[in-house]
Amino acid sequence: MSDVQKKKFVVTRFDPDKDEVPKTQEYTIPVRPDWKVLDALNYIKDEVDGTISHRWSCRMAVCGSCGMLVNGEPKLTCSTPLDEYGDEVHVAPLSNFPVIRDLVVDLEGFLDKFKSVKPWIVRAKEKAVEEGPCRQTPEELHAFKQFSMCINCMLCYAACPVVANVPEFLGPAAIALGHRYNLDSRDEGAAERNEVFRGEGTVYECSYANECSEVCPKNVDPAAAINQAKLLAVLDWMKSFVTPRRGGE
Amino acid sequence: MEVFRHDIVIVGGGGAGLRAAIAAVEADPKASVALVSKVYPMRSHTVSAEGGAAGVAAPDDSLEMHFKDTVKGSDFLADQDCVDYFVEQAPKELTLLEHWGCPWSRDEEGRVAVRAFGGMTAKRTWFAADKVGFHMLHTLFQTSMRYDRIVRYDEQFVTKLLVDGGVVKGVAALDVREGTMRAILGRAVILATGGAGKCFPFTTNGTIKTGDGMALAYRAGIALKDMEFVQYHPTGLPGTGILITEASRGEGGHVINAQGERFLVTRDYGVGQKAELGPRDMISRAIMQEIAAGRGIKGPYGDYVHLDLRHLGEAKIMERLPFVRTLSKTYAGVDPVSEPIPIRPVVHYMMGGIDTNIDGATALPGLYAAGETACVSMNGANRLGSNSLTECLVFGARAGIRAIEFARGASVGSEAPLLAQAQEEATRIExxxxxxxxxxxxxxxxxxxxxxxxxxxxxxxxxxxxxxxxxxxxxxxxxxxxxxxxxxxxxxxxxxxxxxxxxxxxxxxxxxxxxxxxxxxxxxxxxxxxxxxxxxxxxxxxxxxxxxxxxxxxxxxxxxxxxxxxxxxxx
Missing domain, CATH: 1.20.58.100 (Fumarate reductase/succinate dehydrogenase flavoprotein-like, C-terminal domain)
Structure with missing residues (x-):
């Protein structure tokens, strides 16, 4: 490594058995010019301080494990180049989540919200395998594809000002994924999901800050999903006065 | 110690584990299934698969052709009864995924599209652009949420199989969040923990691929089969080892050396007319020979060759290979629309694994295995690209059904010896x-x-x-x-x-x-x-x-x- 450069990392540490509140710890380490933020954390873990805890796996921005705040912004650390930062880089756990330890946050709340939108195909009668695949035109696929790209990395929850104030808010990823099924030509569960969306703490809580779409590393555009979901939930509600409810019953 | 009781325990929440869980609860309406994973299921490494999943779909294709391609690709070391079962089930399993919402790419009429892949004589690889593993995993995970009888134990690391009287009856697991050990008991156990690429320095595998299931079975006295067969994927990014999918070649990409020569066409590397669509073992060897002959390009992480997609054009790259473009830009600093991608062979997949029969059953009664961690065996000495995602479905489902059948006929017996073993394990970990x-x-x-x-x-x-x-x-x-x-x-x-x-x-x-x-x-x-x-x-x-x-x-x-x-x- 001829072009060895050093950087200081200020990492938030928290062990619930020892610490009342989170503290920070500094590490100055050699870095390579092509490193991502995650590479530096892994170097610290392997060579400097084995007690630091963070989640990561694929290091190719698709497993969604390594979301953290880098200099205060929600980032996937495995795809965030270190050279975008100066000599000092702050790494902290994602905001708006309870912290379990160091850089590890609690995802259980999200998983409950996620399940509540029924993120699976709902059909009155399930199609038999023998009938073969459904037809779905490229246009029909395009209608929902973008919203199916969510990797559950939670950056949108960390960025969302509504989640910060109303922790029960269903949140950007869960709404986008529920909406994704509502838009799928193979699905018949929109009525059930729209009922969820019309409940408290869901689509109407959104304040259009658009922060979720700005931090999304996969261009899912959850803000657009929330807007569309809101409109469809209202239309569905109005339609329910005119026509009997479709769906599971 | 906390003790949890289920009918079956599945270790691993990737493609094979999730498919096994769904198959088990669908086969037995009363089944209670524990799904234990050291990560949240959507983080499982199935997520990183890119190119596609093989299953006969086109009118000019046949099960016999898929069978022959797979056996030939395996260099005749695959068990042919397993391959037969696999090719026959493959289209059904991929259709099920379609019914569950997988966003397969389509032709203009709305039929599922198929693409070419290495060693396959017909187009039979189903794809969702170039994020197939991601979409399959999320489809399976989201579908699994429908079933309350699939009880997840997320971020729990299994350290030992609990065996009594020559029958497996559960696992000891470390709850990572609490730091405590627990016993998760069941009358059958399925190991579906994936591969072990991290045994090597340079791999497409995520950091979680540490051969856990193989080691669990091995220490319980079960044989590991055909372990010498380690697949090098021909096209990984130097340094990181990040996978650049074979679909790049399936869609028409060329592999070229420092002189810009398509050596798979101009020189005899045994791939014949197939050229870039030859099987992985042969193409990896060809690249290593080009590099050894001095026709590679020098880089900070060793010599490499190029994968050239420029002639495909931006529109096709964006439609079929958008992830490859993003990965190349983010991790290699090149845009494949205008520059070739630096690549070299990289450890990708273990053909070997836990020795099982066609049902996924091991020699230890009650213990099953499926997916990359198992060797049933259908891949022999060399797996064909796009067969492994389908393998997770076909043999995951079969293991799930067989395990729940076994559990129905098995008695619980005394828990005391199992809990004693788990307690011993707790002491060891502590x-x-x-x-x-x-x-x-x-x-x-x-x-x-x-x-x-x-x-x-x-x-x-x-x-x-x-x-x-x-x-x-x-x-x-x-x-x-x-x-x-x-x-x-x-x-x-x-x-x-x-x-x-x-x-x-x-x-x-x-x-x-x-x-x-x-x-x-x-x-x-x-x-x-x-x-x-x-x-x-x-x-x-x-x-x-x-x-x-x-x-x-x-x-x-x-x-x-x-x-x-x-x-x-x-x-």
């Missing part, structure tokens, strides 16, 4: 926590293991270096028990996880090296420089490695050949 008295650092042993495995069991292998790998792994197995750990805390202690994973990898790596050194021939991915020819007379058999306190024990098992007699593997 001793490891913050173990300052040890003398070895995790990262140091891991580096030595990875370096030795690359040198001894790479694309090309020599007897001397394979034996050296065997020697070093035996030594590392001893040294792993002298680890020094700094973190004495309980909550989310990842250091203890890393230590346990390292011990798993050393066991698996040793099995790989031992099996490799014993196979004195070249077949599929096992290219032995001292024995360049395939030798059916002596080596047309599976190899089995069994754990004994004195070291690994080697054995062999016949290959099932039904109707496709071994012939010279030429394309």
């Amino acid at each position: 001793d490891l926590r913050g173990r300052r008295k040890g003398g070895e650092k995790i990262a140091q042993i891991r580096r030595e293991m990875q370096k030795t495995m690359e040198e001894g069991c790479g694309v090309y292998r020599e007897q001397a270096s394979m034996h050296e790998s065997v020697r070093v792994m035996a030594q590392l197995r001893g040294r792993v028990s002298d680890l020094q750990l700094e973190d004495a805390s309980k909550v989310f202690n990842t250091e203890i996880l890393t230590a346990l994973e390292l011990a798993n990898m050393v066991d698996v790596a040793e099995a790989i090296a031992v099996a490799a050194a014993a196979r004195r021939e070249s077949r599929g991915a096992h290219a032995c420089s001292d024995y360049k020819a395939r030798n059916d007379q002596e080596f047309l058999h599976h190899s089995l490695v069994t754990f004994t306190p004195g070291g690994p024990h080697l054995d062999r098992k016949p290959v099932t050949i039904t109707r496709f007699q071994p012939e010279e593997r030429k394309y």
Whole structure:
């Protein structure tokens, strides 16, 4: 490594058995010019301080494990180049989540919200395998594809000002994924999901800050999903006065 | 100690584990299934698969063609009854995924589209652009949420199989969040923990791929089968090892050397007319030979060659290979629309794994395995690209159904001996926590293991270096028990996880090296420089490695050949 450069990392540490509140710890380490933020954390873990805890796996921005705040912004650390930062880089756990330890946050709340939108195909009668695949035109696929790209990395929850104030808010990823099924030509569960969306703490809580779409590393555009979901939930509600409810019953 | 009770326990929440869980609850409306994973299921490494999943769909294709391609690709080491079952089930399983919402790419009429892949004579690879593993995993995970009888144990690391009276009856698991051990009991257990690419320094695999299930079974006395066959994917990014999908070649990409020559066309590397669509073992060897001949390009992470997609044009790249474009830009600093991508062969997949029969059943009653961690075997000496995602579905479903059938007929028996074992395991893990008295650092042993495995069991292998790998792994197995750990805390202690994973990898790596050194021939991915020819007379058999306190024990098992007699593997 001829072009060895050093950087200081200020990492938030928290062990619930020892610490009342989170503290920070500094590490100055050699870095390579092509490193991502995650590479530096892994170097610290392997060579400097084995007690630091963070989640990561694929290091190719698709497993969604390594979301953290880098200099205060929600980032996937495995795809965030270190050279975008100066000599000092702050790494902290994602905001708006309870912290379990160091850089590890609690995802259980999200998983409950996620399940509540029924993120699976709902059909009155399930199609038999023998009938073969459904037809779905490229246009029909395009209608929902973008919203199916969510990797559950939670950056949108960390960025969302509504989640910060109303922790029960269903949140950007869960709404986008529920909406994704509502838009799928193979699905018949929109009525059930729209009922969820019309409940408290869901689509109407959104304040259009658009922060979720700005931090999304996969261009899912959850803000657009929330807007569309809101409109469809209202239309569905109005339609329910005119026509009997479709769906599971 | 906390104790949880279910009908079956599945270890691993990737493609095979999730499919097994869904199959089990659908087969038995009362079944209670524990799904135990060291990560949240959507983080499982299935997520990183890119190119597609094979299953006959087009009118010009047939099950027989898929069968023959797979057997030939395996260099005749696949069990042909397994391959038959696989190709027959493949379209049904992929159709099920379609019904569950997988966003398969479509043709203009709305039919599922298929693309070309290496070693396949017809287009039969189903795809969702180039994020197939991601979409399959999320479809399976989201569909699994429908079933309340699938009870998830997320971020729980299984450290031991609980066995009593010669039957498996559950697992001991470390709850990473709490730092406590628990017993999760069931009348059958399915291991679906994926591969072990992290035994090597340069791999497409995520950091979680540490051979955990293989090591669990191995230590319980179950043989690991065909471990010498390690697949190098021809096209990984230098340095990181990030996968650039074979679909890049399926869609028409070229592999070129420093002179811009398409050497798979201009030189004889055994791939014939297939050129870039040859099987992975052959293309990886061709690239290594080009580099050895000085026709590679020098880079900071060693020599490499180029994958050229420029002639495909931006529109096709954006429609079919958008992820490849993003990965190339983010991790190699090149835009494939205007520049070739630097690539070199990289460890990708373990053809070998836990020895099972066609049902996924192992020699230990009640224990099943599916997916990459298993060797049923349908991949033989070389797996064809896009067969493994489908394998997770086909054999995951079968193992799920067979395991729940087994559980129905099995009795619970006394829990006392199981809980005693789990308690012993709790003591062992507790001793490891913050173990300052040890003398070895995790990262140091891991580096030595990875370096030795690359040198001894790479694309090309020599007897001397394979034996050296065997020697070093035996030594590392001893040294792993002298680890020094700094973190004495309980909550989310990842250091203890890393230590346990390292011990798993050393066991698996040793099995790989031992099996490799014993196979004195070249077949599929096992290219032995001292024995360049395939030798059916002596080596047309599976190899089995069994754990004994004195070291690994080697054995062999016949290959099932039904109707496709071994012939010279030429394309």
